[in-house]
Each structure stands twice: as structure tokens, then as C-alpha cells.
Amino acid sequence: MSVPPAPDPAHELAREQAHLARARSELARMREHTLSLQADAGDKIAGEHLAYTLWQRAKALLDDPGSALFFGRVDLTDGSAARPHYIGRRHVSDPAGDPVVIDWRAEVSTAFYRASRTYPMGVVLRRRFGVDGGELTAYEDEHLLAPQDGDVDAGETGGSAILAREIERPRIGPMRDIVATIQPEQDQIVRADVSSTVCVQGAPGTGKTAVGLHRAAWLLYAFRERLSRTGVLVVGPNRAFLEHIGAVLPALGEIEVRHTTIEELVGDVPVRATDDPRVATLKGDARLADVLRRAVWARVGSAGEPLVVPRGARKWRVGAFEVQEILDELGTRGVRYDAARAMLPQRLAHAVLVRMERAGDTPDDRVQDAVARSKPVRDYVTTLWPRVDPRQVLWELWSSPGALAAAAGSDLTAEEQELLLWDRPPRTKGAARWTAADTVLLDELGDILERTPSLGHIVLDEAQDLSPMQLRAVGRRAATGSLTVLGDIAQGTTPWATGSWQESLRHLGKDGAHVEVLDRGFRVPAAVIEYAARLLPHMAPGLGAPVSVRENRGRLDLDRVAAADLVAAVVDRAAGLARQPGSVGLIVPDDRVAATARALTAAGVAHDVLGTEHDEVHQVQLVPATVAKGLEFDRVIVVEPAAIAAAEPDERTGLRRLYVVLTRAVSGLTVLHAEPLPGPLA
Template identity: 70%
Template sequence: MPDASALDELEREREHLESARAALARMREQTLSLKVQAHDPISAEHLARTLHLRAASLEDDPSTTLFFGRVDTDGSQSDQGPESWHIGRRHVADEHGDPMVIDWRAQMSTAFYRASRTDPMGVVLRRRFGLDHGRITAYEDEHLQDVREHEVRSQILAEEIERPRVGPMRDIVATIQPEQDEIVRAGADRTICVQGAPGTGKTAVGLHRAAWLLYAFRDKLARSGVLVIGPNRAFLEHIGAVLPALGEVAVGHTTIEELVASVPVRGTDPTETAVLKGDARLAEVLRRAVWSAVGTATEPLVVPRGVRKWRVPAYEVTEIVEELRARGVRYDAARQMLPQRLAHTVLLKMEAAGDSPDDRVQDSVARSAVVKKYVNAIWPALDAKAVLFDVLSDAEALARHADGLLSEDEQRVLLWDKPARTKGSARWSHADTVLLDELADHISRTPSLGHVVLDEAQDLSPMQLRAVGRRCSTGAATVLGDIAQGTTPWATDSWESSLEHLGKPGSHVEVLDRGFRVPASVIEYAARLLPHMAQGLGAPVSVRDNPGRLDLVPVSGDVAARVAEVVATESAEPGSVGVIAPDASVGVVSKALQDNGIEHGVLGQDHGDIDHQVDIVPASVAKGLEFDRVVVVEPAEIAAAEPDARTGLRRLYVVLTRAVSALTVVHAQPLPAELTD
């Protein structure tokens, strides 16, 4: 039973929490009370938006606490002497401006995550709080400089990691580990690639790095923007609450398909064609197609001015055109320079004849109908859809642009079997939208964001990676993934290669292999697949005391009915339940649950885990998701649905590693041999 002094200390911490909540409410009220005063409508709108976002970031969530930890220092790391700081999700100050809670992203919070007995970083005491629905229930102290106290694993930390959840992914600010914190606080100019096994928290690390960057480099990134790119909409809905919970409400979330969407997708490509369209060689094919539109001057430019005509010989025009082509700028940028360059040449001829023209004359010549018509003939305006239409529908054009890059067989694979008569009738595929995005960038530069977080990056083709890289060409990126979980036909086997296609060669690759989310019994079972699909990758190591639960349930009768029985049992306990089934069986499993009165969502068809304890998850969209308990239906069928054996095993590896506490495998078909070895 806790002693009286411990109970008194617990009560003091609870009082501090209530005071901090009142202070946060006052901060928000002050923000809402501010009046927008500006000299012009644009400034007023910008200021109003800034105040709105500030107020949104100060909203209190009563289901969580404002702080989760505390550090007491000995004063050796500062000039202020010994200090005590509560660490939380955002900064909270009292009415005098003194901090009551320190933002977890502040420099002084680093010691909470990284201090150890070997390097206490000036910390005398680290305190973690046990929490339940926004209330402090307990605390746990580590005396890092007390040599008499032995290091023990934090029970509060373990309980927080394993705490059941229903709904979207939560933040991990209370449980960030030292190796994760190193990644989170990497500088804004550094691109970091995280190779993370299932359960190592790589997605959470990427999101928390975005939050830290927005805190540490607010002015820069608020202007240039931060974007999170995930594999599908179900995944984005799953992670969508993390950054708002950390006070960051202005971060974009998208999929790679949405990122490059410029035309309706009405067509599909055979796997061989899609793989080829994702090949990096297509970038050069398309570059040639764009620049081949620049013609050769065969006639002089003749510009009438008053009673005189000024003549620029064809050879001089050719020299100007070649110089612009060699400048390394985009097609349209060079095209826009050409009228001024031609007008300047006319200006020089006027001066040589004794005239004294000024810049207004040059601008007038550049805008004249004669010069515009001449430029359009030599350097025509381009439309990305028209260029790609010609490449995919005209064998001679493709052969010309692909000479030395693609074989004749590869060119035949690319060409449409039944060419559309016009670009308006073309049935563009998802792979085509990536090519259109590449073409658009060759024509006119794609604006760059300040930072991009790219999750499940192992599944992107070289051309998709180039599309993402264009969005962070002047910024950095956080690249997250696991080569063992690559399930596309073009999935990478090398992060170095992926980073090169992204435009970030030589970036640091960090390996996370300590599993905090997936229990040992589950990860060891799934790791049986690794030698057969990802040689050279080590199995992740679960660091949790609780080994979790693994049940294999063979069925001789109705599999869906047995799944419903298992789900009924699993859903009787708190926490989320994910039923991962072959895509083709989702409807049958859903009907079985419905017939048994089990409320559930279906990811990909509705908002799933936001509204339901139980979700049915098609195997193809399971990547990146996690549930307290997972029921996997027919592993052999899940693997067989993929185009080849290796991809099938990788898909199965993804599916088997979504459980935080327990995994149940229900099957009538024999399990894959790789799992029974």
C-alpha cells in the first residue's frame, strides 16, 4: 500500500495538472479574444488564419493529460541551478508567463528521453506518470544519479505501450525511446531513411519528426509546408489524428496516387507494362520527347519598326536557341526567355545603326505579334497529356525518343494495343499519371515543400520516387519503410537505390530493429518467412516482457462462421480487433459477422477504425495499420493472391505483424510451408 508521502506527492501532481488545464484554457481564451487588425484584406486573412490555427493548437483533450513526465535536474547543464520541469504535448504557461508544462519538443525535454545511468545529462530524477482517461493514477521515479538504485524496466512505460486502443493511431510522446528520439530531432536539412521492422514505431517516429521540425523551424516550414505521403486512404485515416494531437493541424496528408493525379484514371496496365512505366529510364525518354519539340530556325526573324525592318539571321537564332537549351532550365522557362533574347538581339542591331533604344523598346519587340509567332513556330507551347499521348500511341516517335534506352520488345510493351484517336479519349492508368507528372516537371518546375514524410517507401517505383523527390527538391525528407514488407512488383531491395531516385543520394539510413508494438510470439512466428523472401534482413527483436498470444485455429467446415466465433470472443475484451482477410473474401466474412450481430467497419469502404471496435481489413490495405488483436483468415489464400511467390510471402508477413497483443490464424487450407518449417 502506498505510504502517506507518496499519496501526498500524487495529489500534488494532480493539482498541478488541474492548474495547467486552467492555464491552457486561459491561453486559448486570450487567443480567441484577439481582434484582427491589418492594413489590407490579404494580411487580415493571413492573420485570422494564424490566430485560428493557434487557437486550434490550444484545445485541450480531456481524455489525455497535458503532461506525462517530469525531470528534476542538478543544475549542471544550465546557469539557473536545480530545476524541475513537467514534460507534455505542448507548452503551457501561467498568468505570469512562467512555464507549467514544457513542450516535449523543447531542447530541455531531450534529457527526459535520452538520460541514462551512464549519461544522466544532469537529471537527478525522471518521473513517469500512469494515466487513465486524462487522470493521473500513479507515478514512477528513476533516480539516475543514485548508485544504490538498480536499473529496472519501467512498468508504466510497458503498460502505456501495450494499452488497448480503439480508433486512430495515437501519438507516442510518452514512450519515445532514445534511438527514436535521435531520428525525431534530426536537423531540417537532413534526409533520414528509417529501415524499421514491424512494431519498431517507424511511422510514429516519422510523424513526430514532422511535429518537431514544425516546432524547431516554424517560420520556414509554415511557409513552405509539410506533407505526409502514405500507401492508401485507410492508412492516412489511421494516422490522421497524431499530428493534431500534438498541436499541428496544418500538415497535409496524401497518397502517391493523389499526389500525381492530373487526369481521371480509367485504364489499367498489365503488370509488365506498369513495371516498365515505373522504370527510371522513362525519365530520359520523356525528357527527350519534351525537348524534341524545339525546332530549328530555317528562316530569319524580320521585325518591322516604323519605316525599317530589323533582321536576325537564322544562324543567330540557332545560337540563341542552343544556348537556352544548354542552360539547364525547364522547357517553359527557356521558352519564355526566347522572346527577350531575340528582342535584345534586335536592340543591339538598332544601337549599331546609331539608334538609342531603351528597355521599353526591347519589351515592345518581345511582345510583338511577329516575335510571338516566330517563337511559337520554333519553340511551341507543350501540354503534358499531348506529349505522352504521342509517346504511347506513335511507334516511330517512341522509337526515336527511346533509342539506346529501351529495347524493341520493351517499346512494344509500352505502346497502346488500341491507340486512342485523341488525347481526350485516352484511358490513362495510374502509372500514366506518374509519367504525366514527370512530363509536367520537364515542362515547368514543380514547387518544392519544406519537408516530406514518405511512409512505406519500399513499395514505390523509381518514377514514383522521382515524383516525391520533386516535392522536396529544396527541402529534406523522412523516408520510412521495411524492405521485407515490399509488396509491389517494383518494390526496392536497396535503400541506397531508392534514395538516389528520390534525389537524396548518400542520405543516412537508420535501422530500427527493436520491436515495441509486436509481441515476441507473433514476431517470431512471422519471422519464419524472412529467409524465404528477404535474405540478409535480420528478424526484429521484441523487447516487451509480455510475449503476447498466438493461436492457430484449423477449420474443417465454414471458415467465415468460425471467424465470427473467434471475433465474438476477442471483442468481449477492451481494445481494437482487426480481421484481415483475402480481398476476395471480405464480403463473405463481413456477412458472417453481420449474421452474428457483430458491429464492424470495412476499411477501404468506410471510415473503419474511427467508428468501430472491430474492422475487417482487406489484405491489400493492411500495411501500416495495427490492432490490439488480429484475426488472420486463410494465410495461404492471401499469399496466393499476389502475382509471384516472393510477393505473396511479403504480403503475408505484413498481415501477420499487425497485432499488438494477440494473433489468431483461422484456416481451412494448409498453411504455407514456410510457416510450418
Template identity: 65%
Template sequence: MLTTTPTPDVLTAEQHHLDRARAELARMREHTLSLVPDGGDAIADEALAWALHRRAAGLLDDPHTTLFFGRTDTTGGESFHIGRRHVTDAAGDPVVVDWRADVSRAFYRASRTDPQGVVLRRRFGVERGRLTAYEDEHLGDPRQGEDAPSRILAREIERPRSGPMRDIVATIQPEQDVLVRAGLTTSVCVQGAPGTGKTAVGLHRAAWLLYAHRDRLTRQGVLVIGPNRAFLGHISAVLPALGEVQVRHTTVDGLVAGGTRVRGSDPVPVAVLKGDARLAQVLRRAVASAVRDPAEVLEGGALVVTRGSRRWRVPAHELREVLAELGGRGVRHEAARALLPHRLAHAVLLRMEAAGDSPDDRVADAVARSAEVRRAVRALWPPLDAAKLLHRLLSDAGFLAACAEGVLGAGEQELLRWPRPPRTAGAARWSPADAVLLDELADLLQRTPSVAHVVLDEAQDLSPMQLRAVARRCSTGSVTVLGDIAQGTTPWSARDWVEVLGHLGKPDGRLEVLDRGFRVPAAVLDYATRLLPHVAPGLGRPRSVREDAGSLEVLAAAELWPAVAAAVGRAAAQEGTVGVVVADAAVDEAVRALAGTPHVVLGASADEEEGGEPVRVRVVPASLAKGLEFDRVVVAEPADLVDAEPDGRTGLRRLYVVLTRAVSGLVVVHARPLPAELAAPA
């Protein structure tokens, strides 16, 4: 049963508690700022000062929000206010409990059938940092039946968007909370339809893990990987709002860039082939081919070391055994190269002992550093440069054939080779796909460091080789994989999540499905999912659980751009953000059509703020729309969006993405006939 009529006395008492919490938070921050770092030496002092700085940053109060959004009263007579961070009084007693604490779990998961010790759950309405309403849910009420939906919860979910993505700590649903609190060692893959909150789940899981495993994750790091810079900008405020300011955000291209300057591009068939997982085997063979046979590179095929008046000879067959042993250990090329002098020295010392000598560690080190051993190491196991090796592979037909034998066919090898090879690796115009190959090679030479946890969003769009690049960054950690098979818009997009988890090196990852839509209203979702049987026949249809069904207009226009401008004007007259989604090639036309309306182009270099305030109308190239959300969306010419993609199915998937960006209303404007797949189902 819900109590929805606020009592002034209760609201006043709760506001007093909020005022007290703000005062205590300010006291906590002032205390942190007053501390003088004294770690015993300069390095420790610097580390401690940085830790105190981060702590103070996490204690900043935002006056436009509230420090708590809910409260639970338990059967034991305790009461807990649940908020975005932990606030204590001077005695150390909790004033606000962090939403990530174990005691807060019941706020999200308690129900009439499983109250988890909660007799009352209270949600608060907030306006500009002040409590304006509350709603009580009496889980201990003996009456049967389900309670009415929370109006405060519905209003919070459906309120207009302004600026970047917000946290959802006040509205996390039970099925989302289960995923958020999954353990650190568990890799989770979330198949989420549009508007189900999968991105928010991934970000909040990162925040929860940082809370529950602070020491390890602070030391080893957390990484969030998104599809493009526009998306990263959209989500950039979520973790800082939750007090987590150290998480790195990047794209896959940014992840693998390193020192590679990407200046070129590949035709789609070439990019698809370079993203194929079979290329990993070709690259491994290329690296392994650098190890030389002793008979080819050493005089007489043997290693000869002089010590005083004695000469010690290690024959070719023993050297081959040493090389095979190192190659079979699975260590990286450079690590094996560093071990080789000691292995060769060991072979020499065995001969010394057999002759009656008693060499000690000093002799072993001297032999390992001897000129003869150093020359042998350079000849047998030469150092490699990733760029030079890939340049040779893509330029030298014979070398590529040797490395790709039994892996790539002759036609594929021809497709892979550069038509006009650059003379040197430095002159190469590397493509984004080449950068991924260079990253794979760099890892074969020297191990890529792993972080403790990676959040990978829009994972369905990554090639197998891109997924391997991500896997290297969480080889000793876990991953949260987020995406929607139906929204795959690359030529190499994944067919299923089992394949994705395999390439990520997490075949035992837990697959979960979110199909309750909290962001996209029913009118919009029902229209967009007409495409679902054509883009992902195996997926179930998501359902919107919002009270507000939203609005949908499909307008046929004699002239496209005047009609688009009029629709944008009507949308901008209402509260919230407006996204004008157009084909990438039509951005300039859209800009001209909206000349009389303040707007920015997403992804352009122009400032996205005007007078310190975010510009509400944004022209969005369709290729950047994924993962974004706007209160109202105007889609210009769906047929153009479909035709812009390399094939019809990818085009329909792009259209599905675009149509599901609206939070309140969608207007589809077309002068050409709509794609037949958008026709109402029979």
C-alpha cells in the same frame, strides 16, 4: 533505481499541478479568442484571424488525456513537467514544457551512464485524464547496474488500441528521439521492422520540425505521404493531438492526380515499365523534340523584324545558338519559352547597335513584343500540353521510337504502346502509372513547387517514377523516408534504400535502422519472422522488447469461415480492436460469415462508427493492411493471401505484413495447408 510505490502526498501534489496546468491552458485559449485581428488592411486582418484561429485550435484541451506525462529534476534544482504542449502562467513562466523543447531532450535520452544533468526522471500513470500513479528513476543513484524496466512505460506501450493511431510522446525511446530531432536540412531514411515505431517517428519528426522551424515550415509546408486512404485515416489524429493541424496528408496517387481522371489500369509488366526511371529520359526527349529548327519553320530560315523603314535579319545559325543556349540551361519548357522573346530581341538589338543605333530598354521591349518575334516564338518553341504529348508518345510508334532510341528496346516500346490508341487525349483512359508520367511531364513544362519537408511512409513500395514525383515536392527541402524492405509488396518494390534515396534526389540521406519492436509481441513477431529469410535475406531479425509476450494460435479448420467467425467472437469478447484480415477476393465471404457480429469493412463507403463509437471489429482486405495495427488480429487462410499476389515472394511479403499487425494476440485460421515457409525453423 526505480521507485514504484506511489506516495499519496506526491500524487496529490502532482494532480494539483495538473489541475493548475489545465486552468492556465484554458486562460491561454480564452486570451487568444479575445484578440481582435488588426493587421492594418483587410488581407492582413484575414491572415491574422486565420493565425489566431489555428492558435486557438492548438490550445484545445482533451480531458481524456493529461497535459504532462513526465518530469525531470535537474542538478541545478530545477523541475520541468514534460507534456504535449507548452503551458505558461499569466507571468509567462512555464507550467508545462513542450516535449519538443531542448530542455525536454534529457527526459528521453538521459541514462545512468549519461544523466545529462538529470537526477530524477518521473513518469506518470494516467486514467481518463487523472494521474493514477508515478514512477521515479534516480539517475544519480551511486549503485551500479541497470535499472528495472519502467512498468508505466510498458503499460503505456502495450495498452489496448481504440480508434486511430495515437501519439507516442510519452514513450519515445532514445534511438527514436535521435531521429525525431534530426535537423531540417538532414534527410533521414529509417529501415524499421514491424512494430519499431517508424511511422510514429516520422510523424513526431514532422511535429518537432514545425516547432523548431515554425516560420519556414508554416510558409513552405509539410507533407505526409502514405500508401492508401485507410492508412491516412489511421494516422490522421497524431499530428492534431500534438497541436499541429496544418499538415497535409495524401497518397502518391492523390499527389500526382492533378486534373487527371484515372479510369484505366495497366497489366503488371506495363505498369512496371511505366514506373522505370528510364521513362524520365524518354519524356525529356519528347519535350525537347518540340523545339524546331529555324530552317524548317521560318521563312528563309531567319527571323526578320521591321522597325520603321529598316528590316533586321537574324540568320538560322544564330537562332540555333539561342535555342541551344536556352535548352542547355536546364530551365523548364515554359520558362524557356518565356525567355525566348527577350533572347531574340537581344539578337536584333545587337544588329541595331552594329549599324550605329542606340536602342534602349523601350526598344528592346517593343521588339520582344513585336508580331514577328511572337510568331517566331510560337514556331520555334511551341507551347505543350502534357496529356496531348503523352497521348502522342503512347500512340505514335515513330515518335516513341525516336524518343526511346538507345533507352528502351523494341520489345519494351511495343509493350508501352497502347494496343488501341484513343483518338484524342481527352478520350484516354489514363492508368495510375500514366498519371505519374503526366506529373513528370508537367514538371518538365513548369516547375513543381517544393515544400519544406516530406514524410514518406511505406517508401519501399514505390516505383522509381513515383519516387521522382515525391522528389519534386521536396526538391528544396528535406525528407523522412520510412519503410521496411521486407514489407515490399509491389512488383517494383525497392531492393535497397540507396536506390530509393537516389531516386528521391537525396543520395546523401542518412540511413538508420530500428530493430527493437515495441508494438508487436514476441510470440507474434517470432512466428512472422520465420518468413524473413525468404523475403529479405539480408535483413537482421527484429526483436520484441515488450514484457507481454502476447498470444498466438494457429488453428486448422475443416470449414474455414465458421472457424474464423468463432475466433473473431472470442477476440471481440476482450478489450480493444479486432482486425480480420482476408484476401481481397474473400471480403464478401468474410462479411457473410460475420453477419452476427457488428463490423465494418475497411476502405468501404460504409460508416465506420456505430452510435458515435468506433466499431471494434474491422474486416481488412490484405492489400490495405500495411501500416495498420489492431489489438487482436484474425488471419484467414494464409495460403490464399500468398496466392493472390503475382509471384510467390511478393505473396510471402504480403503475409509477413499481415501477420505483424497484432498488438496483443494473433489467430491464424486455415483450411488449406500453411505455406511451407511458416514451418518452425529447424
């Protein structure tokens, strides 16, 4: 096809700026129209619901003056003249309903992310816009069907100055969306079908967290009615992480997705004690599911006496043998304990009705219901099939060697049972000091009693750190839905961290899920990732090292100072970096956080301590090493790597923790230390 002459850049940019002004005007008109609508639905409840829906719609139509309404454009052809489509964070239309900006999640937007010269997908031109302060400042073109001089390399981050600037743009505060920089392999994951569970093994800097969040936004767009009814949940490792990512989905127009930690997800009782790592690991073992199931179902009694139901002048008798058959059948139906218990009165009443019919009576369903509700039947059921309290069950297991041995069967050794038993059992369940691992077991017990409601989709981040029992807790909340499972086996820092995604998916109940590998690093520069990758052969042999695809290799500084001067050097370096634009992450061993905070305050360096409440976000973020996972900062200072590694229970976990903290930088990493560096980093 013929190629039109290249436009004058200044004139073309002015034309695109005019289109942005038009888009802003149309968005303001759409919002005013929404606000003008009356929530008149015929009745009060429906009216309140409609008013809330309109309020949500108006909130989603708010314009952010700090960002442009579109970041790209594709000109598509079906053989005739190419039509431009502007791609942005939300849909904007004119009064006639024609699109001015197309939502990045729409089907037509797929070509913007995936088209290449090999597979152009009908794209004549792909244009990316440079944005500063909400205004268009530049553009880059790729002519996919007929390449021209000056084109950037299609689909390659390294060939696009605009993509590189967007990735490296300094930031302060929470994570931003990546809609302008999604790469083809990331887009494949984002747009996977709602029925598919996808597991992403993603090295540091590959954008796996952002991919998971954008997948949630895409699913809510593509399957709005279904997921609005069943719900979407994001599960992260800690509150600091959730605060870091909390602005992404609202920026994409999704304001009703709940964010939680695994502890909050299962935490129906307060945590007042801490397990030894060996005990916590054992409590997280999948074998405990069978132990708990036996402990619950063992409470179903045996029918030693017949059921006798007086009704009128007669007494109706159901023999113990027949009752036992009913009990055995209910126990093998695969239903929850409480559901089977609720069936038992009706089954017994039906047996009574059979006897009435044999005697010549003609009872109906009302008679059966009356028999099922009668006191003799209710008392008989209570004796045979008692109500169960999860806390009572777990209290008895941890307090009584006999109860634990009976439930353990052949699943737990005598030594393992001894580990689980309390040294000084509390006198009642109310006095129990539950641990975090206990809360997961209580959640499992709750599901044995009554089915846990399922959500439509769950995004599970840092999944490599979850125990099998924690994975089961998440999995049952997506029993009829799907998951996006995100993590990096090399970053597993718990004693029970997984060594296999197939194993984790099995515990989640999603054996057939596909595992995608992201190993192209967009966020972490080459100098940093290559340095951190020295640890991989020592902590995760066989796992491939990530590759940074950015042209800017970033900055790496390794500075050893005298122990007496370390705190002063840390404060001085943090203050210096704070004079430059962008966020500063100061990652220190957990036991040095308080002292470092005091030194920063004394020197007048404004900062926040992550993991604690703070009213505003400062440029310098003081980060305990155990809280750093999943976070990213423009520049990072890591203090005393050897101490960070030594704080973990074993060398392998220590090196993994160190790998995590060394890979949080987007532009530059400084390592300050007085002690010798761990061997692989020396």
C-alpha cells in the same frame, strides 16, 4: 551529492495530481485570453488573417480531458538544487510566463528521452506517470545520478511497467501519439536537423511511422517560421492508412499538415485503366525520365529561315545561323522547357537591338520589350518552340511506334517499346484511358515543362513500395527541402519494390542521406514477431529479424478448421474478441471481403470495411489484405494465409504480403485456416 529521503508515495501522487489541476487551470486561462483578443490589424485582409491565426491558437489550446497535460518529469541540476520540469504535449505557462508544463519538443525535454545512467545529462530524477481517463494514477522513478532501490531500469522499456501499459493500452480508432513512450534511438531521428534527409529502415513494431510523424511535429516546432512558409506534407500508401494516422499530428497541436497518397499527389487526370504488372513496372523505371525528356525537347525546331522584324520603315533581319546558336544555348542552360521558351523572344529581340545600335539607333529596354511582344517574333517563336501539352506527348508516345522509338534512343529495347505501345490507340488524347503509372509519367512531363514547387519537408511512409518514377515525383517536391523516408524492405509488396535504400534515395535526389535502422520492436509482441520472422529467409535473405523488447510475449493461436466451417469460425472468433476491450483487425484475402462482411452483418457483429467510407469507427475492422500495411490493432485475426500469399503475382511478393498482415497485432494474433499454411509457417 546527497540523496533526499524517498517521499511517501500517496502524498507524492497527490502533489502531482495537484500540479495537473493547476496546469489544466492555466491552459484554460491561456485559451480564454486568446479568445478575448481582437483581430484588429488595420485592414480587412490582415484582420482576417489575424483572426484565423487566433482561432488556430485557441483550437490548439483545447484541453483533452481523456489525457493528462503531462506524462513525465525531469529534475535537472547544474550542480545546485535540482529543478523539476514537467514534460507534456504542449507548453503551458502561468500569468508571469513561467512554464508549468514544457512542450515535449523543447530542447530541455531531450533529457527526458535520452538520459541514462551512463549519460545522465544532468538528470537527478526522471519520473513517468501512469494515466487513466486523464488522471494521474501512478508514477515510476529513476534516479540517474544516485540510483536507489525500487528504480526502474533507465531507458529500458522492459523495466517500466508504466511504459509497457501505455504501449499495450487497448485502443479503438486511429493511431495515437507516442510522446510518452519515445525511446532514445527514436528521439535521435525525431530531432534530426531540418536540413537532413533521414531514411529509416524499420521492422514491424519499431514505431517508424510514429517517429516520422513526431519528426514532422518537432520540425514545425523548432523551425516554425520556415516550414509554415514552405509547408510540410505526409505521403502514405492509401486512404485507410492516412485515416489511421490522421489524428496523431492534430493531437500534437499541428493541424495544418496535409496528408496524401502518391496517387493523389500526381493525379491530375482520372485513372480509367490498369496496367499489366510488367507494363506498370516498365513505366515506373527511371529510364522513362530520359525518354520523356527527349520526347519534349525534340519538339524544339531548327532555324531554317531567318527572323525578319518590320519596325517603322525598316526591316531587321537575324540570320538562321545566329537564331540556331540561340536555340542551342537555351537548350543547354539546364532550365525547364517553358522557361527557356519564355526567354527566346527576349533573346531574339536583343539580337534585333544589336542591329539597331550598329545602324546608329539608340534603342532602350522598352524597345526590346516591344520587339519581343511583336507578332513577327511571337509567330516565329511558336514555329520554333511550340507549346507542349503533357497528355499530347504521352498519347503520341503510346500510339506511335515511330515517336516512341525516336524518344527511346538506346534506353529501351524493341521488346520494351512493344510493351508500352497501346494495342488499340485512342483517336485523341481526350479519349485516352490513363493508368496510375501514366499519371506519374504525366507528372514527370509537367516538371520537364515547368519546375514543380518544392516543400520544406515531406514524410514519405512505406517508401519501399514506390517505383523509381514515383520516387522522382516525391523527390522533386522536396528539391529544396528535406525528407523523412520510412519503410521496411522486407515489406515491399509491389513488383517494383526497392531492394536498396541507397537506390531509392538516389531517385529521390537525396544521395547523401543517412539510413537509420530500427530493429527493436515495441508494438509487436515476441510471439507474433518470431512467428512472422520465419518468412524472412525466404523473402528477404540477409535482412535481420526484429527483436521484441517487451516482457509480455503476447498471444499466438493457430487454428485449422474444415473449409465448410471457416466463415462461421471467423465470425465466432471476431465476436468473441469484440467482447474484450481494444480494436480487432480481421484481415482476409481481398476476394473474401464481401462474403465475410455479409456473414458479420448476419451475425450482428458491428464492423467497418477499411478502404470504404463509414460514418463511425467500430471495434471490429474488416481489412482487405492489400490495405493492411502500416495499420495496427490490439488483436488480429488473419484468415487463410495461403490464399493471401497466392493472390500476389509471385511467391516472394506473396510471402512479403503475408509478413505484413501477420505483424499488425499489438497484443495477440489468431491465424484461422482451412488450407495448409505456407511452408515456412507450417
